[in-house]
Amino acid sequence: xxxxxxxxxxxxxxxxxxxxxxxxxxxxxxxxxxxxxxxxxxxxxxxxxxxxxxxxxxxxxxxxxxxxxxxxxxxxxxxxxxxxxxxxxxxxxxxxxxxxxxxxxxxxxxxxxxxxxxxxxxxxxxxxxxxxxxxxxxxxxxxxxxxxxxxxxxxxxxxxxxxxxxxxxxxxxxxxxxxxxxxxxxxxxxxxxxxxxxxxxxxxxxxxxxxxxxxxxxxxxxxxxxxxxxxxxxxxxxxxxxxxxxxxxxxxxxxxxxxxxxxxxxxxxxxxxxxxxxxxxxxxxxxxxxxxxxxxxxxxxxxxxxxxxxxxxxxxxxxxxxxxxxxxxxxxxxxxxxxxxxxxxxxxxxxxxxxxxxxxxxxxxxxxxxxxxxxxxxxxxxxxxxxxxxxxxxxxxxxxxxxxxxxxxxxxxxxxxxxxxxxxxxxxxxxxxxxxxxxxxxxxxxxxxxxxxxxxxxxxxxxxxxxxxxxxxxxxxxxxxxxxxxxxxxxxxxxxxxxxxxxxxxxxxxxxxxxxxxxxxxxxxxxxxxxxxxxxxxxxxxxxxxxxxxxxxxxxxxxxxxxxxxxxxxxxxxxxxxxxxxxxxxxxxxxxxxxxxxxxxx
Amino acid sequence: xxxxxxxxxxxxxxxxxxxxxxxxxxxxxxxxxxxxxxxxxxxxxxxxxxxxxxxxxxxxxxxxxxxxxxxxxxxxxxxxxxxxxxxxxxxxxxxxxxxxxxxxxxxxxxxxxxxxxxxxxxxxxxxxxxxxxxxxxxxxxxxxxxxxxxxxxxxxxxxxxxxxxxxxxxxxxxxxxxxxxxxxxxxxxxxxxxxxxxxxxxxxxxxxxxxxxxxxxxxxxxxxxxxxxxxxxxxxxxxxxxxxxxxxxxxxxxxxxxxxxxxxxxxxxxxxxxxxxxxxxxxxxxxxxxxxxxxxxx
Numbered sequence: 083x084x085x086x087x088x089x090x091x092x093x094x095x096x097x098x099x100x101x102x103x104x105x106x107x108x109x110x111x112x113x114x115x116x117x118x119x120x121x122x123x124x125x126x127x128x129x130x131x132x133x134x135x136x137x138x139x140x141x142x143x144x145x146x147x148x149x150x151x152x153x154x155x156x157x158x159x160x161x162x163x164x165x166x167x168x169x170x171x172x173x174x175x176x177x178x179x180x181x182x183x184x185x186x187x188x189x190x191x192x193x194x195x196x197x198x199x200x201x202x203x204x205x206x207x208x209x210x211x212x213x214x215x216x217x218x219x220x221x222x223x224x225x226x227x228x229x230x231x232x233x234x235x236x237x238x239x240x241x242x243x244x245x246x247x248x249x250x251x252x253x254x255x256x257x258x259x260x261x262x263x264x265x266x267x268x269x270x271x272x273x274x275x276x277x278x279x280x281x282x283x284x285x286x287x288x289x290x291x292x293x294x295x296x297x298x299x300x301x302x303x304x305x306x307x308x309x310x311x312x313x314x315x316x317x318x319x320x321x322x323x324x325x326x327x328x329x330x331x332x333x334x335x336x337x338x339x340x341x342x343x344x345x346x347x348x349x350x351x352x353x354x355x356x357x358x359x360x361x362x363x364x365x366x367x368x369x370x371x372x373x374x375x376x377x378x379x380x381x382x383x384x385x386x387x388x389x390x391x392x393x394x395x396x397x398x399x400x401x402x403x404x405x406x407x408x409x410x411x412x413x414x415x416x417x418x419x420x421x422x423x424x425x426x427x428x429x430x431x432x433x434x435x436x437x438x439x440x441x442x443x444x445x446x447x448x449x450x451x452x453x454x455x456x457x458x459x460x461x462x463x464x465x466x467x468x469x470x471x472x473x474x475x476x477x478x479x480x481x482x483x484x485x486x487x488x489x490x491x492x493x494x495x496x497x498x499x500x501x502x503x504x505x506x507x508x509x510x511x512x513x514x515x516x517x518x519x520x521x522x523x524x525x526x527x528x529x530x531x532x533x534x535x536x537x538x539x540x541x542x543x544x545x546x547x548x549x550x551x552x553x554x555x556x557x558x559x560x561x562x563x564x565x566x567x568x569x570x571x572x573x574x575x576x577x578x579x580x581x582x583x584x585x586x587x588x589x590x591x592x593x594x595x596x597x598x599x600x601x602x603x604x605x606x607x608x609x610x611x612x613x614x615x616x617x618x619x620x621x622x623x624x625x626x627x628x629x630x631x632x633x634x635x636x637x638x639x640x641x642x643x644x645x646x647x648x649x650x651x652x653x654x655x656x657x658x659x660x661x662x663x664x665x666x667x668x669x670x671x672x673x674x675x676x677x678x679x680x681x682x683x684x
Numbered sequence: 685x686x687x688x689x690x691x692x693x694x695x696x697x698x699x700x701x702x703x704x705x706x707x708x709x710x711x712x713x714x715x716x717x718x719x720x721x722x723x724x725x726x727x728x729x730x731x732x733x734x735x736x737x738x739x740x741x742x743x744x745x746x747x748x749x750x751x752x753x754x755x756x757x758x759x760x761x762x763x764x765x766x767x768x769x770x771x772x773x774x775x776x777x778x779x780x781x782x783x784x785x786x787x788x789x790x791x792x793x794x795x796x797x798x799x800x801x802x803x804x805x806x807x808x809x810x811x812x813x814x815x816x817x818x819x820x821x822x823x824x825x826x827x828x829x830x831x832x833x834x835x836x837x838x839x840x841x842x843x844x845x846x847x848x849x850x851x852x853x854x855x856x857x858x859x860x861x862x863x864x865x866x867x868x869x870x871x872x873x874x875x876x877x878x879x880x881x882x883x884x885x886x887x888x889x890x891x892x893x894x895x896x897x898x899x900x901x902x903x904x905x906x907x908x909x910x911x912x913x914x915x916x917x918x919x920x921x922x923x924x925x926x927x928x929x930x931x932x933x934x935x936x937x938x939x940x941x942x943x944x945x946x947x948x949x950x951x952x953x954x955x956x957x958x959x960x961x962x963x964x965x966x967x968x969x970x971x972x973x974x975x976x977x978x979x980x981x982x
Contacts, residue, residue: 475876476876477872477875496877496878499878504877504878508876509873509876511869512869513869517870517872518870519870519888519891519892520703520892521703521891521892522888522891530874531877564703577873580873584877
């Protein structure tokens with residue numbers, strides 16, 4: 083299968099900031115044969131999307147291609163003129179963007195949009211043939227092909243259906259190469275599983291070479307034949323999926339894999355300390371050296387070249403053999419030990435229903451959280467889990483039923499609760515880019531609850547702020563900075579510090595890692611788990627990420643359409659789910675282990 | 685081919701709005717802001733220190749009416765034989781004080797109402813903003829005229845009338861800017877720990893809407909100067925014995941062909957002042973929106 087001539091060959095691609103020598107991406111080389119899916123993995127800022135766009139001869143504003151070539155047959159895409167590019171895009175190479183809702187024209191029927199691409203490239207001979215092709219495409223992406231469906235507007239479709247339309251448009255002219263830029267990021271696991279299946283089928287059936295750009299190693303593991311890992315604008319490792327995941331030979335790949343939560347066995351997540359260097363401030367030598375446990379003096383001298391380590395497996399590390407032979411120590415400690423429900427619950431919900439006016443999104447929820455216990459609340463988007471969490475914190479007041487804290491009933495709205503209750507329940511928000519006031523310094527943000535709850539005054543406040551920053555692994559110098567000067571992970575640490583500074587008993591975490599990269603997510607979960615243990619917190623951990631549950635919670639509640647459908651110990655619920663919905667959720671969740679098993683057997 | 689256009693880059697929106705200090709520094713780097721500032725400083729300087737430099741009292745008769753400039757009267761005399769130069773130096777204070785005070789009043793009330801409306805949403809938002817719409821329905825100058833023609837011209841009434849007519853415009857801008865801010869999670873975070881409403885409004889939300897407010901305040905100042913000059917031109921003056929730029933224009937425009945200085949001096953001053961505040965506002969707006977990126981290498 084790999085013997086066919088490559089459909090696209092990328093050779094020493096270099097992308098720079100316009101009119102400078104600051105590179106965003108450098109020395110990226112790979113080829114994809116027809117029918118193959120190459121996964122391009124990296125964290126935010128690694129340059130993976132830049133590479134994906136460069137394959138179509140496009141760069142974002144302020145950026146230009148600084149060298150190298152992207153060859154499809156005899157043609158170098160980078161050398162093409164604008165009209166030639168226009169002629170090529172959509173016909174020979176096409177692109178599926180991340181957000182289908184933004185990519186489809188909201189004012190045009192989807193049938194029209196599908197026809198548009200065929201018309202633009204004069205596909206086939208007649209209008210009838212094009213209409214047939216539209217119907218055929220709809221069937222290929224498993225959407226209904228009847229006229230009534232084609233007359234719908236994008237907003238009348240679900241997110242998954244929209245992305246299928248995006249796929250249909252991309253595959254419409256039977257291109258030779260397709261670039262998929264995180265096409266499933268905004269989708270639920272079940273929808274994601276279906277979309278991934280469709281991509282896989284289409285690529286193999288029509289011999290399309292696909293570049294799948296993603297930050298999600300598990301997704302790439304289930305889909306790709308080969309994987310390229312990017313770090314700071316360079317490919318650091320490229321190899322067959324199974325070999326790369328089983329015997330990662332670059333320290334970064336290894337750490338990245340260690341940061342992924344496992345679905346089958348709970349284990350401590352290991353984050354990667356430090357931050358990736360940004361363009362223009364990249365160190366000489368190996369980019370990863372400052373964060374690398376294997377780093378030696380020679381690593382900082384010159385950037386290592388990519389060199390083969392196994393069949394079809396190249397790596398950019400001078401100590402690849404050492405790295406490859408050493409499997410990163412994993413503490414498979416089972417479910418985390420913590421408080422048990424045997425204790426008197428600190429937080430108790432009885433028959434809680436919540437919603438917006440007449441429309442209820444949470445129905446009749448009853449659950450308890452004991453001190454020192456972490457209960458994970460899992461569900462897909464729209465399951466009502468965030469509404470429930472906000473009700474607990476008094477941020478959503480349209481609810482009925484009882485919520486008690488230490489046996490005392492809580493008012494609907496946080497404003498109507500006594501000060502002590504407000505202090506005892508703290509909330510960490512999903513998006514650290516929105517939860518910190520951009521006009522306030524970090525010090526001010528953390529100081530506010532302290533002053534409000536009268537926990538400290540004067541010099542003691544500053545001392546406590548410093549202590550708290552230290553606890554969340556930030557230095558005290560952060561107190562004078564503004565949120566915009568911090569990375570996403572650092573901001574979330576600040577948000578956690580703000581929540582914990584007034585010594586609460588219950589911490590509600592709403593999808594706190596969903597806006598963050600995997601390595602940062604691992605570090606945040608690590609931090610939360612240790613703080614929960616040390617401070618004896620009761621925690622309600624809301625997430626859509628099932629594998630993550632293993633790494634932090636003792637008990638889990640699965641929510642679907644506003645109801646708790648399964649509640650129990652993590653091992654029991656994730657190991658032997660009773661409810662078919664939980665089962666489906668589990669089987670649809672992409673997991674590295676499963677991916678590796680399938681890779682091995684095929 | 686416009687359907688799935690790969691040219692629509694998937695860039696994360698960089699809505700890192702700038703801090704007010706950064707906006708001011710950015711505005712000062714622009715030529716228009718500097719010129720505007722120079723004009724305002726010049727005219728404000730004349731208005732503030734002018735009375736100290738005036739060779740004659742504003743109500744002193746020094747010669748025949750409508751005399752062209754001579755040794756005794758640098759810019760001639762006005763329709764009553766008073767010194768144009770002295771009256772010009774003396775006449776800026778009123779307009780400057782009244783305009784500034786009414787702008788401040790409008791800003792304070794408008795900001796408070798706009799913030800409250802945006803934060804409360806619901807019925808209070810509707811009531812407040814419809815109230816603002818009612819005031820907006822009347823031309824600014826008409827409302828002011830009605831007020832002072834019924835109650836008589838006095839300083840506080842002018843400030844009140846012009847200030848109140850400034851208010852709905854400020855309120856609208858503030859509400860518009862604050863609406864996306866109150867939805868942000870940091871506001872919810874403050875609510876969750878029970879930060880008092882007024883502290884959320886002025887401590888959390890207000891700092892995030894300062895940039896549009898700075899632009900709006902210079903715009904309101906420009907309009908206030910215009911309205912107050914116009915009111916004075918129509919003959920309503922707070923100090924019948926003193927001088928006033930607007931009043932001077934009205935008094936002397938009959939003799940424009942014979943003795944232009946009595947009109948030209950105050951007119952130029954008012955024009956330069958409004959142009960100055962306008963240019964400052966423009967500069968701030970450009971700096972806040974990041975239009976003129978002077979050192980953009982990318």
